[in-house]
Amino acid sequence: MTVIYLDNNATTCIDPEVLQAMLPYLTQFYGNPSSMHSFGGQVGKAVQQARAQVAALLGAEDTEIVFTSCGTEGNNAAIRAALAAQPDRRHIITTAVEHPAILNVCKQLEKQGYSVTYLSVDSQGQIELMELEAALTGNTALVTTMYANNETGVIFPVEQIGLRAKDVGALFHVDAVQAVGKVPIDLKSSSIDLLTLSGHKLHAPKGIGALYIRRGVRFRPLLLGGHQERGRRAGTENVPGLIALGKAAELARLHLPQVKQEKQLRDRLEQGLLRTIADTQVNGHPTLRLPNTTNIGFKYIEGEAILLSLNQYGICASSGSACTSGSLEPSHVLRAMGLPYTILHGSIRFSLSRFTTEAEVDQVLAVMPGIVERLRALSPFNSDQADWLQDRQAAMAVAP
Amino acid sequence: MWDYTEKVLELFYNPKNQGTIDALDEPGTAVVFGEVGSIACGDALRLHLKIDIAADRILDARFQTFGCTSAIASSSALTELIKGLTLDEALRVTNREIAEFLGGLPEAKMHCSVMGQEALEAAIYKYRGIELEAHDEDEGTLVCSCFGISENRIRRVIIENNLTEVEQVTSYVKAGGGCGSCLVGIEDILASVQQEKAATSKRLQTELATASQRPLTPIQKINRIQQVLDEVRPMLMADGGDVELYDVNGDVVQVILKGACGSCASSTATLKGAIETRLKEEVLPSLVVEAV
Ligand SMILES: Cc1ncc(COP(=O)(O)O)c(C=O)c1O
Ligand code: FES
Numbered sequence: 001m002t003v004i005y006l007d008n009n010a011t012t013c014i015d016p017e018v019l020q021a022m023l024p025y026l027t028q029f030y031g032n033p034s035s036m037h038s039f040g041g042q043v044g045k046a047v048q049q050a051r052a053q054v055a056a057l058l059g060a061e062d063t064e065i066v067f068t069s070c071g072t073e074g075n076n077a078a079i080r081a082a083l084a085a086q087p088d089r090r091h092i093i094t095t096a097v098e099h100p101a102i103l104n105v106c107k108q109l110e111k112q113g114y115s116v117t118y119l120s121v122d123s124q125g126q127i128e129l130m131e132l133e134a135a136l137t138g139n140t141a142l143v144t145t146m147y148a149n150n151e152t153g154v155i156f157p158v159e160q161i162g163l164r165a166k167d168v169g170a171l172f173h174v175d176a177v178q179a180v181g182k183v184p185i186d187l188k189s190s191s192i193d194l195l196t197l198s199g200h201k202l203h204a205p206k207g208i209g210a211l212y213i214r215r216g217v218r219f220r221p222l223l224l225g226g227h228q229e230r231g232r233r234a235g236t237e238n239v240p241g242l243i244a245l246g247k248a249a250e251l252a253r254l255h256l257p258q259v260k261q262e263k264q265l266r267d268r269l270e271q272g273l274l275r276t277i278a279d280t281q282v283n284g285h286p287t288l289r290l291p292n293t294t295n296i297g298f299k300y301i302e303g304e305a306i307l308l309s310l311n312q313y314g315i316c317a318s319s320g321s322a323c324t325s326g327s328l329e330p331s332h333v334l335r336a337m338g339l340p341y342t343i344l345h346g347s348i349r350f351s352l353s354r355f356t357t358e359a360e361v362d363q364v365l366a367v368m369p370g371i372v373e374r375l376r377a378l379s380p381f382n383s384d385q386a387d388w389l390q391d392r393q394a395a396m397a398v399a400p
Numbered sequence: 401m402w403d404y405t406e407k408v409l410e411l412f413y414n415p416k417n418q419g420t421i422d423a424l425d426e427p428g429t430a431v432v433f434g435e436v437g438s439i440a441c442g443d444a445l446r447l448h449l450k451i452d453i454a455a456d457r458i459l460d461a462r463f464q465t466f467g468c469t470s471a472i473a474s475s476s477a478l479t480e481l482i483k484g485l486t487l488d489e490a491l492r493v494t495n496r497e498i499a500e501f502l503g504g505l506p507e508a509k510m511h512c513s514v515m516g517q518e519a520l521e522a523a524i525y526k527y528r529g530i531e532l533e534a535h536d537e538d539e540g541t542l543v544c545s546c547f548g549i550s551e552n553r554i555r556r557v558i559i560e561n562n563l564t565e566v567e568q569v570t571s572y573v574k575a576g577g578g579c580g581s582c583l584v585g586i587e588d589i590l591a592s593v594q595q596e597k598a599a600t601s602k603r604l605q606t607e608l609a610t611a612s613q614r615p616l617t618p619i620q621k622i623n624r625i626q627q628v629l630d631e632v633r634p635m636l637m638a639d640g641g642d643v644e645l646y647d648v649n650g651d652v653v654q655v656i657l658k659g660a661c662g663s664c665a666s667s668t669a670t671l672k673g674a675i676e677t678r679l680k681e682e683v684l685p686s687l688v689v690e691a692v
Contacts (some may be wrong), residue, residue, distance in 0.1 A: 304468035380464035
């Protein structure tokens with residue numbers, strides 16, 4: 001069965017050109033870029049080129065890019081560095097809908113005596129700048145928010161956030177793992193101090209990422225050891241990985257002007273599903289959203305059952321339902337939006353890529369109504385008027 | 401990706417007995433349904449039964465389920481398992497039998513089988529006119545407020561499924577899977593159940609060692625039976641019930657079942673079975689229990 005892969009926010013395929021670029025570094029060019037001999041030295045040059053390619057995608061300078069092992073490492077390193085650079089400040093501001101790679105670091109820091117403000121989001125997944133302003137103080141060391149949400153694709157007003165952080169002298173970190181390659185980013189004229197990206201979300205392999213550190217921002221490394229990455233990330237480089245990331249960054253930059261085609265397909269999918277299936281809604285802001293992501297709530301049925309039904313047709317998507325989260329609670333992102341449980345448990349995320357075709361989207365549109373109809377026929381729930389929903393309060397998710 | 405068995409997938413893709421049962425006025429039959437779960441929890445099951453009133457037997461069973469793959473498959477399995485059983489037999493169906501019918505469930509999905517067993521109980525209690533509240537294990541201290549799970553319910557699932565880890569309890573009844581603040585409490589319950597178990601088996605070993613030498617005298621037998629009953633009493637009392645030894649007639653142990661549990665026919669059957677099993681294991685395999 002051919003696979004229809006609409007789960008690109010989870011991970012992406014390696015672009016064939018990226019694979020071609022990295023392969024020689026798994027075979028003949030195995031030298032250590034730090035070596036004195038020219039066999040290693042030529043690898044060092046390739047590393048420099050890859051760094052330049054990543055910098056170009058972000059509008060950054062080469063020296064502002066540090067290669068990491070993944071998005072998670074970038075986030076950890078950025079937060080720790082920002083705090084180490086300002087030991088007197090003990091307050092962090094983030095949002096309730098961050099990836100665990102931010103939230104769990106913050107929770108740990110709370111145990112270590114930091115105070116953390118988790119900004120709330122509205123029912124469209126958007127933060128309120130007034131809430132941020134009220135939270136900022138001279139004690140705030142760091143504001144860290146995502147650029148775009150992995151589950152809903154909702155885009156935060158990062159520049160506005162950064163300007164407000166600057167007002168109190170706090171550093172501003174952005175987890176841009178989902179945004180890089182999907183929206184234009186120009187860090188030259190930006191209020192962002194630190195920015196995380198991850199290779200496997202933009203058609204490079206897993207296990208490579210990068211952290212942007214604005215020139216002049218004091219940095220304390222997470223990993224200590226050799227002098228690689230100018231002392232900011234010790235450890236012999238993942239050369240094939242970062243060559244791949246460089247190539248992937250270049251391809252993403254070239255592809256950016258065509259992102260609107262991806263968006264057209266996404267809209268075709270979204271509108272088609274809303275039109276043909278009753279009791280559905282889009283979770284997230286209607287326009288301030290990544291061009292490739294749609295998160296749709298199908299009322300009265302459960303997400304995992306939908307996913308397994310889609311799986312029968314080779315269609316890959318994901319869900320924020322409790323049964324898929326491994327935690328018995330539905331997605332913290334959708335809960336933070338205060339969506340009713342009818343929506344929460346039946347939410348499905350489709351995330352496209354530049355490799356998605358119209359035929360694939362149409363196949364989803366062809367099978368989805370039948371899947372939903374079958375599961376709804378099995379379900380004891382079928383209307384918002386039912387007794388079990390009369391208590392609206394109990395039916396709404398409230399984030400802890 | 402969950403590791404589902406072929407049987408789970410088969411019953412998910414082609415479920416048997418889905419739907420409702422219309423309450424037609426068929427003489428001699430009754431239609432009833434029982435419900436567990438809610439849309440907030442992420443799974444809910446409404447089980448419909450058609451009952452032969454005179455024979456106290458399940459003629460037909462149908463389900464409506466809101467939930468994941470294994471919830472739907474477990475519901476379908478349940479209906480297959482209980483068709484044709486008397487209500488007393490049906491009440492003895494455990495969540496493990498449902499899971500076994502499916503060729504096993506991933507541990508994290510065991511709560512789907514528990515839900516099936518609970519819906520069955522709910523339907524039968526409703527038919528018998530027993531107030532669920534007065535009877536339900538949900539009475540007792542609330543341990544997990546996120547999912548509304550009581551100590552008694554956690555105890556029961558630990559004992560019935562031989563659970564040893566907190567994560568297992570979460571997989572079976574969800575307790576602990578939310579904020580996590582009740583995990584310590586669950587650990588304490590596990591420890592106390594294990595202690596009780598260890599104490600019983602130790603005492604048993606010593607007794608068996610002596611018993612194997614000579615057949616039990618009637619006095620010894622009665623003493624031993626009394627001991628076992630004293631052990632199960634605290635658990636019954638937690639449920640608002642009690643048990644008392646009335647007489648021993650050869651291998652027939654006559655007991656009086658009291659309190660909230662005594663007044664309810666279904667629980668009497670379950671209880672009788674449970675006490676009998678213990679007496680058989682711990683005193684003499686030939687014993688049978690009679691409620692008087
Ligand atoms: C917003 C966001 N941040 C961080 C990460 C973690 O990235 P990685 O998998 O490279 O550690 C992800 C990936 O799921 C993500 O979506
Ligand atoms: S109280 Fe049990 S998980 Fe929250």
